[in-house]
Amino acid sequence: MIDNEFGNDILTLEDDDGVEHTFEVLDAIDNGENRYMALSPVYDDPQQTLEDSGELVILKVVTVDGEEFLETIEDEMDEIADIFMERLEEDYDVIDEE
Numbered sequence: 423m424i425d426n427e428f429g430n431d432i433l434t435l436e437d438d439d440g441v442e443h444t445f446e447v448l449d450a451i452d453n454g455e456n457r458y459m460a461l462s463p464v465y466d467d468p469q470q471t472l473e474d475s476g477e478l479v480i481l482k483v484v485t486v487d488g489e490e491f492l493e494t495i496e497d498e499m500d501e502i503a504d505i506f507m508e509r510l511e512e513d514y515d516v517i518d519e520e
Contacts, residue, residue: 449509457483460506
């Protein structure tokens with residue numbers, strides 16, 4: 423788990439359209455084959471924060487030519503999301519809306 427002693431890390435990522443989005447890193451896991459990050463959007467406007475769905479953004483860390491990139495996942499999404507939810511329930515009040 424990420425060391426949160428001084429707060430979580432903040433990442434600014436650029437999407438395919440060149441628009442920047444800011445995320446808070448809630449957790450990261452390494453399953454031996456891949457590394458994954460659970461992110462939560464960060465907004466400047468408090469109203470946007472209130473209107474956010476609260477869903478995690480889960481990305482895989484991929485290394486290409488020694489540089490790290492984050493990419494979306496599909497095939498392993500359910501498995502990785504379950505691991506993050508179990509871990510995050512220990513530190514946060516998680517409401518399951520299923």
